[in-house]
Amino acid sequence: MTAFLLLVRRDLRLALRQGGDAAIVIAFFFLAVILFPLGVGPEPEILTHIAAGIVWVTALLAALLSLERLFLADYDDGSLEVLALMPLPLELQVLAKALAHWLTTGLPLTVMAPLLALLLHLDRAGYPMLVAGMALGTPILSLIGAIGAAVTLGARRGGVLLSLLVLPLYIPVLIFGVGAVEAQIIGVSARPHLLLLLALLLAAIPLAPVAAAAALRQAVE
Amino acid sequence: MFRMANPARFMRVSAAVLPWCAGATALLLAGALILALFVAPPDYQQGEAVRIMYVHVPAAYMASLVYVVVAVASAVALIWRHPLADIAAQEAAPLGAGFTLICLVSGSLWGEPMWGTWWVWDARLTSVLVLFFLYLGYIALIHAFDDPTRGAKAGAVLALVGVVNLPIIKFSVDWWSTLHQPESIFRLGGPTIATSMLWPLGVMALGFTLFFVTLLLVRMRSRLLAAKIRALRLAA
Numbered sequence: 292m293t294a295f296l297l298l299v300r301r302d303l304r305l306a307l308r309q310g311g312d313a314a315i316v317i318a319f320f321f322l323a324v325i326l327f328p329l330g331v332g333p334e335p336e337i338l339t340h341i342a343a344g345i346v347w348v349t350a351l352l353a354a355l356l357s358l359e360r361l362f363l364a365d366y367d368d369g370s371l372e373v374l375a376l377m378p379l380p381l382e383l384q385v386l387a388k389a390l391a392h393w394l395t396t397g398l399p400l401t402v403m404a405p406l407l408a409l410l411l412h413l414d415r416a417g418y419p420m421l422v423a424g425m426a427l428g429t430p431i432l433s434l435i436g437a438i439g440a441a442v443t444l445g446a447r448r449g450g451v452l453l454s455l456l457v458l459p460l461y462i463p464v465l466i467f468g469v470g471a472v473e474a475q476i477i478g479v480s481a482r483p484h485l486l487l488l489l490a491l492l493l494a495a496i497p498l499a500p501v502a503a504a505a506a507l508r509q510a511v512e
Numbered sequence: 513m514f515r516m517a518n519p520a521r522f523m524r525v526s527a528a529v530l531p532w533c534a535g536a537t538a539l540l541l542a543g544a545l546i547l548a549l550f551v552a553p554p555d556y557q558q559g560e561a562v563r564i565m566y567v568h569v570p571a572a573y574m575a576s577l578v579y580v581v582v583a584v585a586s587a588v589a590l591i592w593r594h595p596l597a598d599i600a601a602q603e604a605a606p607l608g609a610g611f612t613l614i615c616l617v618s619g620s621l622w623g624e625p626m627w628g629t630w631w632v633w634d635a636r637l638t639s640v641l642v643l644f645f646l647y648l649g650y651i652a653l654i655h656a657f658d659d660p661t662r663g664a665k666a667g668a669v670l671a672l673v674g675v676v677n678l679p680i681i682k683f684s685v686d687w688w689s690t691l692h693q694p695e696s697i698f699r700l701g702g703p704t705i706a707t708s709m710l711w712p713l714g715v716m717a718l719g720f721t722l723f724f725v726t727l728l729l730v731r732m733r734s735r736l737l738a739a740k741i742r743a744l745r746l747a748a
Contacts, residue, residue: 438673442666446656456649456670459642463680502673505590509665 294379295387302391305364312357313395317403319356323349324407335412342411343421343472349407350400350425351461354432357396358457359450361388361440362507372511381504385441389433389500397429413472420475420485424468427488434492434499435460441506463491517594519736526729533726540719547712555709564622566712570720571615575643576678578608578724582650583675586668596732598664601671602654603731607724609647616640636692639681646674 306312327345331337338345365371374384404425405418413421439457443449471484516522548566555562585601588594619637620630631637650667657663705713 438669442653442670443656444666445662446653446666447658448656452649452652452656455645455652459645459649459677460673462638462642502669506666506669509662509669 294377295383298374298379298384298387299391299394302388303394306391306395312360313399316353316356316396317399320349320353320400320403321407323352324411328411339412339414342408342413343417343469343476345411346404346408346413346421347424347428347465347468350404350429351432351458351465353400354396354429354436355454355457357392358436358440359443359453361392361437362444362510363440363449366444366510371507375507375511381507382500385437385500385503385507386496389430389437389503392436393430393433397425397433401425401429414476416478417472417476420471420481423481423485424471424488427485427492428464428468431464431488431492431495432461434495435464437503438499438506441503441510444507444510464488467491516596519596522596523733523736526733530726530729530733533722533729537719537722537726540715540722544712544716544719547715552709552712553706558626561622561625562709564618565709566716568615568618568622569713570717571611571618572640573717574611574720574724575608575615575640576681577721578604578611579643579647579671579674579678581728582608583671586671589664590668590672598668599732599735600728601668602664603735604724604728605647605650605654605671607727607731609644609651611720611724612640612644612647616644634692636681639677643677643681646677650674 324345327341328338331341362371365374375381377384401422404421408418408421436453436457439453439460442456443453446452467484467487471481471488474481474484516525544566548563552563552566554560581604582601585597585604589597589601616637619640623632624630650670653670654660654663654667657666
C-alpha cells in the first residue's frame with residue numbers, strides 16, 4: 292500500500308512540477324467550450340439544449356490531451372523498466388498512475404464543469420447530475436486511457452493514434468453521463484444512468500489495469 | 513491448433529483446402545443470389561426493397577464474427593505465442609472492416625426507403641459504427657511500430673479490449689427500444705422470419721462465411737510467401 296501511495300505521490304509531484312498539465316487541460320476545456328457559442332450562436336435557448344453534451348464532449352477531449360504522457364516520460368528515460376522490476380505488481384502501478392492522472396485532469400475537469408455549464412445556460416436541475424456523472428465518469432476515462440497509452444507506447448505518431456483508439460471506447464461514458472443530466476432536467480430519475488456509470492467504473496478498476504499492464508510488459512520486454 | 517503452428521505444414525494444408533473453399537464460395541454465393549433475387553418472395557410491407565436484407569444481414573453477421581476471429585486469434589497469439597495466430601488476426605482485420613463497411617452502407621441504403629432516412633443515431637447503428645472504428649484503430653496500431661512484433665502484441669491487447677463492444681451490438685436492440693428491428697433469427701422460441709426468406713438468408717450467410725475463409729487463407733498464404741521471399745533475398 293505504501294509503495295502504491297508513493298507511486299501516486301511521485302506522479303503527482305512530477306505532474307505538478309513539470310509544467311502544470313492540469314492547468315493546460317483546464318485551459319483547453321475552457322477554450323473548447325467557448326468555441327461552441329461562437330460556432331452555433333449565442334442564443335440561450337439553443338445553448339441550454341446542448342449544454343450538457345458540450346461540457347461532456349469537451350471534457351472527453353480534454354482528458355485525452357494529457358493521456359499520452361501517462362507512461363511516455365517513464366518509457367523514454369527508462370524508469371518504466373525499473374518500475375516493472377518493483378515488487379509492486381504492474382497492475383497496481385497502472386492503477387496508481389491512472390489515479391494520479393485522474394487527480395490532475397479528471398478532478399479539475401469535474402470541478403470546472405459546473406462553471407462552464409453556467410456559461411452555457413444549463414438548466415438548473417442538471418447541475419448535481421452533471422457533477423455526479425463527471426465524478427463517476429472521469430475516472431473511467433483515465434482507466435480506459437491507460438490502456439490506450441500503454442498500447443501505443445513507442446508507436447509512431449502515438450498521440451494521434453491514441454485518440455483514434457480511445458475515443459470509441461469513451462462513447463458509453465459519454466452516453467450515460469449526458470443521459471443522467473438530461474433525465475434529471477426532464478424530470479425522470481437519473482439513477483439508472485448513474486448506476487450504469489458506477490457499474491462501468493467498478494468493471495474498469497480491476498480490468499483496465501490488467502490490459503494496460505499486459506501492454507506495458509510487451510513494451511519493456 | 514498446434515499442428516498448424518508450423519508454417520510449412522500450414523502452406524501444404526491450405527493449398528489443398530483453398531480450391532475447395534473458393535469453389536464452394538462461388539457456388540453458394542451464385543445460388544444465394546438467385547434465391548435472394550428471384551425465388552424469395554417480396555415482403556408484404558417492404559416490397560422488393562427487402563432484398564437488401566440478403567446482403568445486409570450476412571454482412572452484419574460477418575462484421576461481428578470476424579471480430580471474434582481477430583480476438584480469439586489475438587488471445588491465442590498472446591497466450592501461446594502461436595506464430596500463425598498473429599498473422600491470422602492481422603489479415604482478418606481488414607476483411608472485417610470491409611464487411612462492417614458493407615453492413616453500414618447497405619443498411620443506409622435500406623434505411624432510406626424504409627425509415628425515410630439514411631442514418632439515425634440508434635444504439636445498434638452507433639455500436640456497429642464503433643466496431644468499424646475499432647477495426648480501423650487496430651489496423652492503424654499494428655502498422656504504427658518500427659518493430660512489427662511490438663505492433664502485433666499491442667494490437668492483440670487492443671483487440672481483446674474491444675471485445676466489450678460485441679455484446680453491446682448484439683443486445684443493443686433488446687436493451688434500448690430503437691428504430692432498428694429486434695433480433696428475428698437467433699432468438700429463443702425460434703426465428704420470427706418467414707421460412708421462404710430464412711432459407712436464402714442462410715445460404716447467403718454460409719456463402720459469406722466461406723468467402724471470408726477463402727480470402728483469409730489467400731491473405732495468410734501471401735503474407736507467409738512474402739516473408740519467405742524477403743528471407744531468401746536477405747540470404748542471397
